[in-house]
Amino acid sequence: MSVVDMRVRIGSLELRTPVLTASGTFGSGREYADFVALSRLGAVVTKGVSTEPWAGNDSPRIAETPSGMLNSIGLQNPGVEAFCAEDLAWLAGRDVPVIVNVVGHSTEGYVAVAERLEREDAVSALELNISCPNVDEGGMAFGTSCAAAAQVVRAVRASTSKPLIVKLSPNVTDIAEVARAVEAEGADAVSLINTLLGMAIDTRTFRPKLARGVGGLSGPAIRPVAVRMVWQVARAVGVPVIGMGGIMDAEDAAEFMLAGASAVAVGTANFVDPAATVHIIEGLERFCAQRGIARVAELTGAIRE
Amino acid sequence: MSRAPAHSPALERATVLANARVAEGVWLVALAAARTASSVAPGQFVHLRIAEGADFILRRPFSVFRAGGGRIEILYQTLGRGTRALATVGPGTEMDLIGPLGSGWKTPEGVAHALLVAGGLGVAPLGMLAERLARDGVAVTLAQGAPSAGRLLARELFEDVCRRTAYATDDGSEGACGFITTLTPELIATDRPDVIYTCGPEPMQRIVAAQAAEAGVACQVSLERLMACGVGACLSCVVSTVHGRKRACVDGPVFDAADIVWDPAEDPEVRS
Numbered sequence: 001m002s003v004v005d006m007r008v009r010i011g012s013l014e015l016r017t018p019v020l021t022a023s024g025t026f027g028s029g030r031e032y033a034d035f036v037a038l039s040r041l042g043a044v045v046t047k048g049v050s051t052e053p054w055a056g057n058d059s060p061r062i063a064e065t066p067s068g069m070l071n072s073i074g075l076q077n078p079g080v081e082a083f084c085a086e087d088l089a090w091l092a093g094r095d096v097p098v099i100v101n102v103v104g105h106s107t108e109g110y111v112a113v114a115e116r117l118e119r120e121d122a123v124s125a126l127e128l129n130i131s132c133p134n135v136d137e138g139g140m141a142f143g144t145s146c147a148a149a150a151q152v153v154r155a156v157r158a159s160t161s162k163p164l165i166v167k168l169s170p171n172v173t174d175i176a177e178v179a180r181a182v183e184a185e186g187a188d189a190v191s192l193i194n195t196l197l198g199m200a201i202d203t204r205t206f207r208p209k210l211a212r213g214v215g216g217l218s219g220p221a222i223r224p225v226a227v228r229m230v231w232q233v234a235r236a237v238g239v240p241v242i243g244m245g246g247i248m249d250a251e252d253a254a255e256f257m258l259a260g261a262s263a264v265a266v267g268t269a270n271f272v273d274p275a276a277t278v279h280i281i282e283g284l285e286r287f288c289a290q291r292g293i294a295r296v297a298e299l300t301g302a303i304r305e
Numbered sequence: 306m307s308r309a310p311a312h313s314p315a316l317e318r319a320t321v322l323a324n325a326r327v328a329e330g331v332w333l334v335a336l337a338a339a340r341t342a343s344s345v346a347p348g349q350f351v352h353l354r355i356a357e358g359a360d361f362i363l364r365r366p367f368s369v370f371r372a373g374g375g376r377i378e379i380l381y382q383t384l385g386r387g388t389r390a391l392a393t394v395g396p397g398t399e400m401d402l403i404g405p406l407g408s409g410w411k412t413p414e415g416v417a418h419a420l421l422v423a424g425g426l427g428v429a430p431l432g433m434l435a436e437r438l439a440r441d442g443v444a445v446t447l448a449q450g451a452p453s454a455g456r457l458l459a460r461e462l463f464e465d466v467c468r469r470t471a472y473a474t475d476d477g478s479e480g481a482c483g484f485i486t487t488l489t490p491e492l493i494a495t496d497r498p499d500v501i502y503t504c505g506p507e508p509m510q511r512i513v514a515a516q517a518a519e520a521g522v523a524c525q526v527s528l529e530r531l532m533a534c535g536v537g538a539c540l541s542c543v544v545s546t547v548h549g550r551k552r553a554c555v556d557g558p559v560f561d562a563a564d565i566v567w568d569p570a571e572d573p574e575v576r577s
Contacts, residue, residue, distance in 0.1 A: 024539070025534070025538065025539060026538055027536075027537060027538030027539075031534070031536045031537040031538035031555075032536065032538065034313045034314055034315065034536075035315075035316065035536075047538075047540075055549070055550060056540060056543070056550065059530065059531075059542075059543060060530075060531050061531070061540070061541045061542075061543070062363075062531050062532075062533050062539075062541040063531075064361075064362055064363045064386075065362075066359070066360070067359040067360070067362065068362055069362050069363060069533065071533070071539075071541065073539070073540050073541065076540050076543070076550065219362050220359055220362075221359075268362060270534065270538070271362070271363060271364065271533045271534045271535075271539065272354065272362060272363075272364070273316075274316060274403060274534075274536065275316065
């Protein structure tokens, strides 16, 4: 039995640990089952799911950059029916909360996915993705305007009884303003940050390194930006904040919690170390034990200013 | 087609045993990695963490050239930052890998004669395959193309296990002058292989696939893509197929050539 109480709450969700997976980096969990005992995670946050299948963007879809990577996957997914029949059916027996990342090209698209997932008991919560920079319609377009964000959250809120987490884009002037707008429409929590819009050009060929030209930057390169935004949002809203952006180890996770996050998500680090989530959970437990912290939740907002 | 035996991948600590230049710009690294060495199938790959630290966020996928006796061998070309860094490591260096990964070469029932077609570093996933086929009594022909005689790779190994080898070089310094695809139609006609395995630059694979289709011979291709997770989660490494976009890391890297929707605009050689 652990000496540190690792449980945290995100609204009505009680999580075993504060470490989640970041959407799009962990498939539906199945892909990592050879490396991670999923039941140790706070939750599995799935790849984005839309009503109909999406083919995603052309290749190349990734590029390595200093302390990070660009991606432009484009939310490729098999659609919500196939997701429920295959991924969710598999996840349902794994003793881990499932948070489904929901994507759409339109408000109706988001609502349709939320309505379809309403009858799935295996879904613990929804994460509304209004921040993907890699699609032409929808995605980030909803997350970079307070009015658009409020409108889609209102519509989805009315169509689901499940806890609703809204994933915010860092590609805005004032992220706290967007956070307040979605809180006002009934979001139960906010998660941030999604990737930062970026670009890399191959100087041998003069071509963009990504087929789509631009993509989303992730990894340690964006961590200071993410910590700053979590800190700003945590003091602007009353709902819990899930922090992410380049978390590679337990100290990074602690940094986000000190800034005000109630839980954290691990993304790019999964590619470096497929068991990164478990290593971060173990490290966070040691981090607390070494400092006489009885409950990991005590870290949330414990920054000394 | 019979399926290659599936072994679940694992994270394995590996120690460099040797790392030497074998041709201009081409190196062979041998790693002590007992679990992978005993479980990897021909055509599978490992996802290698070349260096730790912020400069190398992504692992690099490498085909396993040969495996056995607790060690694996990887043939690689020093093309980018990762492979240049790999070329600097010496014996005793530790690194970790995820392996074995991917779906490798399949050997259809009753194959008596196989043709292997490699262009440049395309030999990288073919060493184990040639050895395995020869051991199983299959007559193997290898056709290898390279810029020049000095860039033909692993000749001893292939000449030892193959019934026949044929070479083509861009400068004519060994074998036929020109691309290997100038030799393959005749090899297909005279050898009458039951299956063709090919790896190399994508335009070359596309031509070999078309020649195989015209001759009515089954053909498998090994495709290379930029890759992040290596385990099927991130969807970075997709390949266009008649069944939609498939992941090179788990659905491939070896595909049935007839399933591939070739797009010259997506050739890495064109893109890069």
